[in-house]
Amino acid sequence: MRPASGAPSVPVPAGPPAPPAPGRLGEPLAPEEALAYLQALGGWLARRRAELDALDREVLASRDPARLTGDVTLAMTLWQAVADREAQLRVLWDSGRVGRDERERMAALVWGRRSAGPTSASGSPLALSVPEACRLLDAVVGELRERLGLDPSGAQTNARVAALRAQLERLRDQAALEPVGSARRRADEQVHALAHRVADAAAKAERGGDVGGVLGPLEIEAATLERDLIVGGARRREAGALVARVRAERDRLEQRETALRALAERCVATVAEAPRYAVPDVDALGPLPNTAPALAAYEDRLGLVARALDFAEEAYARALREHDHRVARLDALHVRAEATGHAGQPDVARAYAMAREALDARPSRAALAEQLVTLYATYLETAR
Structure with missing residues (x-):
């Protein structure tokens, strides 16, 4: 098919999905699994990069490149994040000269969540594991191909249906990670509706019907839903980490406030010319808020309190x-x-x-x- 501009283009073959990651966090990878994964991941990265370069050229040749530039940038960022982690894995692997500690660190590199991809509400990169970043990249690339109109129909119909079914399994797993309640019910309903439409399309294709115009929107919807679930999960983890960090900082400042009051009382009782600085009251900040932007602002105010405590502590201690x-x-x-x-x-x-x-x-x-x-x-x- 042709890009949105109507100009002839070189076919852009669709790359395979990312290889499944072995092991799990906290357990050393088996040597044979580590080697197989490194080989598969390296090949996937090379094919995916060639596909991204070709898609980038298609975007530049389209009628409205700006409409798709953000998706290309996101895909390139995710690819680079996975490539960086793959390079670190190869350094640890060292041609197979690895012990239990090195293989455990390899598992941490694969399954540990580090900054990659889109930004959160606070403006910082989301923390993703290698499998999450790979799945998100696959979803973004699939959506990009559909928006460019590059995937053929006919001979690849069965493969596209199979890919959709595999994606539905990933979506079910991802939906199960949603918080219990309305969020999980909504995700389950979306996955169920999508699965029903995929089943209808597959049945129609088996009867010999043309489903080329049906699969494209399904692939876009599935890719968008998978991306939203992965990003949403990463943002929830970041929000949880932010709450824990802010709560710990508040507790620490409350302890410092108590210690500073004792220090100030001792200083005033000992030295006539003692400073007369007010001791910051952490309770005056109020309770912890429950939204990410408000928590970020609350953390900034805690920073101001910490600096005020530093100043007062130094003044009283110096006297x-x-x-x-x-x-x-x-x-x-x-x-x-x-x-x-x-x-x-x-x-x-x-x-x-x-x-x-x-x-x-x-x-x-x-x-x-x-x-x-x-x-x-x-x-x-x-x-x-």
Whole structure:
């Protein structure tokens, strides 16, 4: 078929779906499974890249390239994310020179979720495992082919129906991951309706009917639904991680607030010139919100509270450190006076008593205590 512009084009063969990933998170991959997967994944990446390059040329030749540029960019981003992970897997594999630890790290690379693909509501890349990124890439490419009108009918009808049935199985698995309640019911209903239409199309094709005009919309709908379910799952995981992170940060700040209040009370009781900074009240921020944008804004406000705590902690701690330094200096001078035999001289003894009294006073007047410690040091230097 021809691209949307009507200009002749070189056929763009459809690539096969991504190979199934072996093992699972937390368990080392079997060596033979790891090798087979690396070979299959490398071949799939090469074929998918050639297909993406050809699709990119078709998009540029279409009547409205801007309409499809976002899909091409998303597909390229997903391909690069999988290719980067495949390269890391090959480094770990090291031509088969791997032990249990390396094979366990390979499983973590395959099944661990890392930033890839579209962005979440907070603007950060979604965290996807290799199988999720591969399925999402397959779905995006399939949708892109349909929008370009590149898939032929006739000879490939059976293959397209088989691919739709395989996609329906993936959709059922993905729908089962939706939260219990209305979201899962809605996903199940969409998958069930899609499966019914695919079954009708397959039955019509078996009777010899032309289903070329039916399969295209079905493939677009299935690809869109799979993409939406994968992205939705990734966003839910990110939202859960955001809630946990914000809750942990709030708990940590509440502990710091309690510690700062004790520090401020001790400082005010010890030093007359203590700072008079208000201790930030974490409770004033209110409870944690329940939407991603509001949580992100709440996290920003927690950051402001953390900086205010940092400033107040440093100010109060500095005042206490300076007081402790004066005490330590006076003690060191007194040890020196006793060692040199000058501690009993009237002027030296009187200066020491005045400095000690100023430091022991509660609260201690920092400026006066500093002057008296310096006076004691001067008397000690001039003592004979």
